[in-house]
Amino acid sequence: MPVEVGTRLAGRYDLRSPLGEGGSALVFRAHDSLLDRDVAVKVMHSHVPDSDKQRFLREVRTLARLTHPGIVPVLDLGVDPGDGRPFFTMPLMTGGRLPCWGRWRTRPSRWRASSRRRGLPHGRCTLSTRAGSSTAT
16 A cells, blocks of 8 residues: 555554655654644655665664754654554654754764764754755765
C-alpha cells in the first residue's frame, strides 16, 4: 500500500500533507488519533534495503535517548503492519524557516559532544519546514 495523504499509518496516524522528501524517507504532517494532536511523521521509502531500515531503527532509538534544546525529540517509533515500513514521529514544528541555525551556531561544540557521547553521527543535519528547508553540513 502506498504511503500518501489520506493513509492511516499503524492504525493511529492520519497523514494530512507532505512536508518533505529525501532519498530514503518521506515526512508528513499527520494527526495522532490516539492523543488528538498533530505531529510530523518520517516514513521510510518502500525501496530502501532491509539493512538501511535496521540502521534507521537503531539511529532513531539513539536519537530518542538525547535531550537537548537543539534536538527535536522522538515521540514514537514503529513499523507499519501493512507494509513493514519503519517510521517515527516528532513534534510538528510550525512558524516558518529557522534563521540559519540561529543561536545553535554559537554553541556547536556542545551538541556535537552530546551526540558523539551517544554514538550519533553529527556531520549532517537537515531541517524541513512548510516554508522551505535548510541543510547544514
